[in-house]
Amino acid sequence: MMDRAKLPEWFRDDDESRTRFWKECCQKYLPQEPSNPVMLSGKEIIRVRDIEACIAAGKPYEDTYQYDGRNIPERCLTGGLGERSFEIYMGWEKGKVLDPRVGSNRDFHHADIGDLGAGVKASRIGLCPMVPISPKDGERLTSQVICIVGKHSYRMKFPEYERVWILGLATPEVLQRYSDPRLIENSEARRGTKYGFWGFEHLRKPSCDSLDWLKP
DSSP: OOOOOOOOTTOOSSHHHHHHHIIIIIGGGOOOBTTBSEEEEHHHHHHHHHHHHHHHHTGGGSGGGGTSOTTHHHHHHHHHHHHHHHHHHHTOOTTSSOOTTOOSGGGTTOOSBTTTTEEEEEEETTSOOEEEOSOOTTOOOOEEEEEEEOSHHHHOSSOSEEEEEEEEEEOHHHHHHSEEGGGSSOGGGOSSSEEEEOOGGGSBOOOTTOSGGGOO
8 A cells, every 4th residue: 555645744633633724735626617516406405315314314223333423414415415416517317326225334435436436425615525545355446536515505404505516536546645534523433444535636637528537
């Protein structure tokens, strides 16, 4: 495994450092283009929320729930909003990526875009996305499309809209080099398989007109 890039010397394993790190090292890479961020309507958000609520309901029965059970409804919604926004960005039909059958923790390495062998990982704005950093036995680490979701939809029962940024594709090499466990708020969730990703400037630039950026 390649050496991991180091966080700034001032970084400490606390919320203050994570907030500063996001503002200084991550926020500037959010794209501002006509089609990116994707603007999700309130109806789309509610549809995704309904799907993800069913997934969240099954989380307490998973083995990992005892140490990784914080904010499950919000985390499931974040992931679903990222997946649905990516579908819209690419002009794909609903359900190509947002799959209600996939959501268990054992699916964390799952390739959401099966025919291209890539997954989709999303986080709320201000937080670094949790990504897999070690492949399952005998398998190669899966590339991940990185998405950032705004805060609007978490504050309102009937949200009007949400912004979701499609940042690009992190290859396995980029995932392993630019990730760190200290970027995950919940220290108990750091079990050697999930790290916080921060290498936004090293992502393959997304394009809604081509699949080339998604190919291995």
